[in-house]
Amino acid sequence: MPELPEVDALVSFLRSKVVGDFITRADVGELSILKTADPPLEAISGLEISGVSRVGKALIVEFDGLDLVCRFARAGWLVWHEDVPAGPVKMGKGPLGLRIHLASGAGFDLSEAGTKKNASVSLVSDRTEVPAIGNAGPDALTIDEDQFAAALADSTSRIKTVLEDQQLIAGIGNAYSDEILHAAKLSPFAPASGVDAPALLETMRKVLGQARDSLIDLPPAKVKAAKKRGLQVHGRxxxxxxxxxxTIAEVSYADKSLQYCPGCQTGEKKLSDRRMDRLLK
Ligand SMILES: [Zn+2]
Incomplete structure (x- = not known):
């Protein structure tokens, strides 16, 4: 799932390409991607793009008085075309969720790999109508010490869960929470309320800031591989x-997994893999 550093890279790239350009057409390739009906998607045809921004993990294409809020979910991505294919889009035939045609002849897709279709697009006059935006907590790069300390102190959850809770801290997912906790030498299962908040905040800013800096000038097609190269424990x-x-270890639960270093984070202790424990009993 694209998190703050990658979405910032997509925002930066798209901003440099599309602001001031006009939308000529929007093609839907996957009906379920569109979460709003009023105004209809056709309303953006002919509009000038005034900006591109990010809230949490969402990318927002801005028009005068309208926002197109794009959420990538786990397998969604942005594909840029210097020459956007002009032909009709085949509905439900693959990764293409939405294709935007620009007056310059360029364009971009919101695509989603796999069979689960969770990426979404909402066209709204007030972006806070989109729950992911309206309920988002302070951004992970700008949250202040008091807000961060309160988010941790008030929680009964594990620190990994708190870092990924978009209503408390917006922008972090499974990959960068693993990276932040590794850099902070904290167990992902540590109770959030007992964590040294100022120290973790400093580490969080550093990890996210470095990741963002390493990705920000890359075109979308190169961001994912560069992200993977920069990860120290996640997926390793x-x-x-x-x-x-x-040796980096892993805990699997539900339909995902986390990675951590027993040497750096848990005093060599292996964390319980509850799914595996159940299978062994
Ligand atoms: Zn280590």
Whole structure:
């Protein structure tokens, strides 16, 4: 799932390409992607794009008085075309969710890999009508010390859960919460209320800031691979920790998994993998 650093890279790229251009057409490739009906999507045809921005993990294409809020979900991405294919879009035939045609001849797609279709697009006059925007907490890059300390102190959850809670801190998902906790030498299962908030905030800003800086000038097609290269523990179970040399471990739960370094984060203790425990019993 694209998180704050990657979405900022997409925003920066798109802003440099589309602001001041006009939309000529929007083609829907997957009916379920469109979450709003009023105004209809056709309302953006002929409009000038005035800006591109991010709230949490959402990318927003802005018009005078209207916002197109794009949410990528787990497998969604932005595909840029210098020459957008002019032909008709085949409905429900693949990764293409939405295609935007621009007056310049360029365009972009919101695409989504896999069979689960969770990416979404909402066209609204007030972006806070989109629950993910209206309910979003302070941004992970700008949350202040008091807000961050309160989010941790008031929680009965594990720190990993709090970092990923978009209503408390917006922008972080499974990958960067693993990275932040590794850099902070904290167990993902540590109770949030007992964590040194100022120290974790500093680490969080550093990890996200460095990731963002490393991705911000890349075109969308290169961002995902660059993100993976920059990760130290996430998605690297079985590999060697670049900090301490321990073997990176994994906990699987529900339909996802987290990775951590036992040497850096848990005093060599292996965290319980409840799904595996159940299978072994
Ligand atoms: Zn380590």
């Amino acid at each position: 179970a079985g590999e060697t920790c670049p900090v301490c040399g321990s």
